[in-house]
Amino acid sequence: MLKIRLARGGSKKRPYxxxxxxxxxxxxxxxxxxxxxxxxxxxxxxxETPRVSLKVERINEWLVKGAQPTDRVARFLSQDEVLGxxxxxxxxxxxxxxxxxxKAQERVAERAQREADRLEAEAAAKAEAEAAAAAAAAAxxxxxxxxxxxxxxxxEA
Numbered sequence: 001m002l003k004i005r006l007a008r009g010g011s012k013k014r015p016y017x018x019x020x021x022x023x024x025x026x027x028x029x030x031x032x033x034x035x036x037x038x039x040x041x042x043x044x045x046x047x048e049t050p051r052v053s054l055k056v057e058r059i060n061e062w063l064v065k066g067a068q069p070t071d072r073v074a075r076f077l078s079q080d081e082v083l084g085x086x087x088x089x090x091x092x093x094x095x096x097x098x099x100x101x102x103k104a105q106e107r108v109a110e111r112a113q114r115e116a117d118r119l120e121a122e123a124a125a126k127a128e129a130e131a132a133a134a135a136a137a138a139a140x141x142x143x144x145x146x147x148x149x150x151x152x153x154x155x156e157a
Contacts, residue, residue, distance in 0.1 A: 002067040004059065004077075006039060007032060016040050019054065019073060021062050034058065039076065052076050 001024045008029055010016035019037035026032065037054040045051065059077065063069075069077055100108070 002033070002062065002065070004036065004062060004067050004069040004073050006070070006072060014042060016042070019052075019076070021067055034062075036062070037076075052079075054080060056080065 002021055003024045004019065004021055006017040007020045008015060008017055017039040018035050019039060020032035021034045021036060022032040036058045039052050041051065043049060043051045
């Protein structure tokens, strides 16, 4: 099985990649059949010189022969308008990749439930405090006539 993949070159911490056609069993930087492009990640994305250079005709020939690009190379190929439609089937799209796992979703649901319970308890406590304050405000108004009546009794006696 043939792969269109990256072979690393360059020095330490200064990567440079060759896009090569190689047997899937050969090592990453080992034996390859043909060099069909290059990728220099050290260049700026929107600079004067392109980060990726491809030999489009040769890549098309290898794709017809059955070579499978890796995910990174497929992304490079799909960005090129000439190869866009031919490579779309190769490039994987996993919309669920960024979603949290089952346990993480359970933890989020538990946190949301605890937060809802806390807010409900706060609202209940606030309602109780308001009811107690209203009762306390109403109680002295009722006690005032009783206090006046007691004061009148002491003055009469």
